[in-house]
Amino acid sequence: MIRQTTICVTLAAALALAGTVHAQGATLLPAAQGDVALRALVNDAPATPPSVERAPVHFAWALPTDAGAITAPAPYTAISREYWSDVDGAALERGLTIRTTAPGALVLISPNGSDSRAVPPDALQVRQAGRAIPARDATVALAPQAALEGATGARFAPGALGFKLSPALGAGAFELQVAGAKGRYVVHVREPDSPVALRVDSAVSGYRTGDRVRLQARLDSDTGHARLREVGGMLVAPDGRDFPLKASRTRTGIDLDAALPDDASSVPGLWEAHVLAAGDAGGTEVLRDAKVAFEVVAPTARLRGRYAARSDAGGQLAFDLPVEVGSPGRYEVRAVLYGTDPAGRLAPVAVGHAADWLGRGAGALTLVFPPDVIAGSAAPYELRQLGLHDQGRMGRLEYRERAARIARSPLRAARP
Structure with missing residues (x-):
């Protein structure tokens, strides 16, 4: 079970509670391939909505000991076996050719506009290689709008008609004709079984x-x-x-x-x-x-490149991250802390977040990892998947897959 500790205090209060604090400063690791680092900022970004929270907050929670390596989400990849055609009613009445690469393609004809006529099942005709095939023979699961919505729970355009081409017809070119078509239509062809x-x-x-x-x-x-x-x-x-x-x-x-x-x-x-x-x-x-x-x-803020790692006698670990702000707003940093386990392996220990309202110029955000959150781990530590986010304008500004490495705890480093 994940243990969670939430802290909603100002930095001054955190220092007062911590007692004697030891710190060491360093520079963030260089941006690597796939990281995001801003070179210039804008100071005229749209204002953050007034409803956005302004109070500082930081919290962290421990990860299970068997969590394994935490990987960052990969950029989105679209895989498509479908296409759309926008066609007017006259062309659809004459006949629209669709092309398929596998038997059993799914087709949806949707009226697109208030002046477009519905597509009744008995108005559809399918032609293959010049041969006219009645819709009841050329399709399976021929379904008007009400049947589509009843089967899927989704909303469809009024007057839409969906169907599956009979697998017995194979693949290739088909001509769809809709008698009395008027207005504009979107024809969607999807081939779930296509290679x-x-x-x-x-x-x-x-x-x-x-x-x-x-x-x-x-x-x-x-x-x-x-x-x-x-x-x-x-x-x-x-x-x-x-x-x-x-x-x-x-x-x-x-x-x-x-x-x-x-x-x-x-x-x-x-x-x-x-x-x-x-x-x-x-x-x-x-x-x-x-x-x-x-x-x-908009590039409204960026990490300034340096940080300070702090620890106290109670075992709390914190990272002060200076931020350069071009446009005032509420900013957040989030990261995964890796630590060394009793077997000497580097493993993910905790996730930390911190957010605050920052004015234009120099500011800072602090990630705090309380002792109960990082219990069982020791230096060396690494701060990974560090992201800077503009909360009010909702976007990620910067990212470091590997941001910082601490060979010794700040407390030990400060002792004579």
Whole structure:
């Protein structure tokens, strides 16, 4: 069972309770590949909401002795076996061609607009290789909106129609016709059993305003060679603005990038990269779309590079982390403390958080690990997965996978 100790006191009170304190100062370990370190700050970021808490807080809890190594969350990777088509009613009435790579594709036709007509089951016709097939023979699980919502519990567009193409028809091109279609529609094709997937990787999980978003796309196949022919897409802001993604081919796939605007963090919410791809797998045409979501935050504060480790006679360990603040707000540091166990192995001991309101200029946040939280461990210690976060504007500013190493406890180092 995880033991938890919560401390909500000011730094002055903590020092008063600690008694004699010994400290040693040092510099954070250099930023490594995958770490995030800011070079410049902004002093005109949108104001933190007035409802954000201003009182200082720090807390820590012990990790189980069998927790094993704690790994940081990996950047998001999108794996897609689906795509979407936006089509008007006249085209859907004439016939829309969809392409599949495996039998039994799932299809959803959704009216998209108040003037769009519903899609009744008896209005659907499927054609394969020029042959017209009644919907009841070409599909299984033909379901209008009410049936879809009853089966899944999810909400669907009024008048939507979903179905699974009969596996007996195999894969390839199909033409969908909807008699009387009017308005606009979104046709969603999903192939859960397809051996071919679009993979979109992001090197990081978040960006700062003014950064360039960089993604890599490739087509993977379980059955042989697959190659992307065309890739495009856009960045979509939380307020609906969009910015084109530029594609360039590499040896391993296609890279996509776009510059974020300087006001990218002004609207709350996640940004999305929409990637649209066409490719070839063993002579079969493949269509795939994918979405990657990420946060964008203004560079409002950064770690100043130095820290002080403190301990007292009672066994409490603390880390003072100076912070340079460009825009006032509530900031937080969080980290995993590793310590040496009785067998001499370095292992995760505890997780610590600290937050406070900091004005523009120099400030500091203190991670505190009480003695009962780090009981059973000893130096050397390491501070890992150290992150600096802007709580009010909701984003991670900096990150160090390995931030600090303390070969001896500050208390022992201070003794003659």
